[in-house]
Amino acid sequence: MCYRMLHTITMSAAEEKTHLREEMRNRIAAISASMRAKEDAAICQTLEKTIPVGSTIGGYMPLPDETDIRPFLHTLLKNKHAVYLPRYENATITFYRITSLRQLTMSHMGILEPEENARILEDGTPLTVLVPGRAFDAQGNRLGRGKGGYDAWIMKEKDTGRPLHCIGIGYSCQLVDSVPQEPHDQRMDTVITGTNG
Secondary structure: OOOOOOOOOOHHHHHHHHHHHHHHHHHOOOOOHHHHHHHHHHHHHHHHHHHHOOOOOHHHHHHHOOOOHHHHHHHHHHHHOOEEEEEEEOOOOEEEOOHHHHHHHEOOOEEOOOOOOOEOOOOOOEEEEEEEEEEEOOOOOEEEEOOOOHHHHHHHHHHHOOOOEEEEOOOOHOOOOOOOOOOOOOOOOEEOOOOOO
């Protein structure tokens, strides 16, 4: 069942986002463990079929309520792909290369991140980046957690001219009719869930 946006004269996009985040929190909490595992596996399989061999990948380490793409990251690393994961530094995202998921350390935000001495993503490198979110729509619009880290990073990287392909990743229940948008929000090129791959 798709989320129907609450349209009122006084409700701003920011307020609509707050309502939608709460709806998504409830939806994700209602997914059974077996269904989550099924969708996680389907998403990883779709990514393996979708991303060209040799691509440089920007991934993410999932939080407990996010799609688990770790099996896909393991496959990439086993096949010697260039894999980068984000570090959050002064409220901004920077991607660093990893060669093993064992190289990660826990940040103050409770997120596993690359070590500080890892190699930073070089300017101009074409990148396929996997972007978690709270909600997505068919136009590629994305709702994040409200901190704006990915939106700011994507905007900056596009401004530098980096060839960038953004893939939104989420469970099927996170697809909605319409995601409220503000000027800083960045659109995904593709959205992959456990049922639309």
